[in-house]
């Protein structure tokens with residue numbers, strides 16, 4: 095099993111480029127099931143989740159071709175198996191995103207229930223209620239969601255809770271529905287907007303994405319397009335935090351600063367000097383220790399839960415005491431006990447972590463439990479004295495492209511150990 099060995103203590107210094115967004119490319123690959131001619135997605139990141147999605151679409155019978163410029167062509171005209179099986183869904187929850195498009199285009203779908211994961215129970219009840227509201231017959235049997243509908247019909251759907259993949263699934267399900275579908279209390283994440291733009295480029299009529307009301311007018315068909323996926327704002331934020339907590343400086347290229355307002359505001363509060371251009375962000379700590387910042391996660395445009403763990407790691411070595419409140423997932427503090435093993439002073443009470451910044455962490459063997467928790471442990475390793483060995487890094491490979499190469503380019507002492 096692969097591990098990362100980190101020798102901490104070097105301030106990061108240099109520049110890197112950001113990859114395409116995992117959480118935008120995965121729904122787009124699923125949405126390619128809606129097109130009746132091949133779709134080409136550009137700026138596809140080299141991630142385990144992308145490989146899993148390619149395998150999933152391949153098993154359905156789609157033809158996938160990897161092209162130049164990080165592009166992937168998906169031809170779903172050859173699809174003959176309308177199922178997302180458990181062995182793939184269990185490794186990647188985002189497989190649930192095939193449910194809406196499969197139902198819309200092929201009138202039926204069978205998708206394994208994703209189940210819980212390290213960060214929480216993560217039910218999909220809102221996805222299923224929404225499909226029923228569109229007129230689908232939905233049954234859960236033997237761990238599988240089975241759904242069918244000859245013709246979906248537009249409806250007004252008020253989502254009980256803001257859900258990103260729920261919004262995306264229903265948006266995709268509704269593209270061929272008769273009449274208008276209105277999604278209220280919709281997620282406003284940039285990846286939802288990117289998916290809507292992608293669907294519209296294929297010929298769909300989706301309006302209002304980025305606000306909490308999305309209107310979808312059903313159309314007859316969607317055709318293939320060439321589309322470039324937006325940059326990954328969470329990868330961007332992770333490298334910025336890495337630079338801030340090592341008291342370093344960084345230039346991040348090929349990103350979109352306006353997608354990170356909440357994160358950049360917190361980094362400035364932590365003492366970082368930040369400069370932005372159209373597609374770049376420069377952060378400089380001028381060698382200073384970061385100041386602790388309070389965090390409360392919230393749906394976009396609030397502070398992203400996917401950046402919470404990284405800020406916990408920064409606060410662990412920052413000057414002062416902070417509170418970090420996780421409001422989206424009930425169990426997203428798995429990184430805390432590992433960072434404590436490195437000498438951090440953190441107390442958890444319910445959904446709140448109280449963090450007293452310490453001068454230094456010390457390297458230790460630690461265990462990654464989920465994607466962003468793993469990233470936070472790597473960050474902690476970068477500032478720790480001595481060696482940190484991060485185990486179970488397959489979680490990191492789900493969402494970070496070549497993390498050790500990018501960090502090495504910034505001067506970090508990090509290497510992958512394969513065994």
Ligand SMILES: CC(=O)N[C@H]1[C@@H](OP(=O)(O)OP(=O)(O)OC[C@H]2O[C@@H](n3ccc(=O)[nH]c3=O)[C@H](O)[C@@H]2O)O[C@H](CO)[C@@H](O)[C@@H]1O
Nearest residue numbers: 117188216217218219220221255256257258259260422423
């Ligand atoms: C592939 C992808 O885009 N993943 C992102 C997506 O996950 P995902 O779309 O799974 O997360 P949701 O936005 O759905 O989850 C938000 C909250 O709603 C709850 N909920 C959701 C659906 C439902 O049917 N019932 C229900 O109760 C969840 O348990 C959670 O407490 O948004 C999360 C929140 O920004 C991010 O952390 C993930 O990185």
Ligand SMILES: C=C(OP(=O)(O)O)C(=O)O
Nearest residue numbers: 117187188400465466493
């Ligand atoms: C929780 C995440 O991803 P997923 O929804 O794919 O598990 C994440 O990207 O931090």
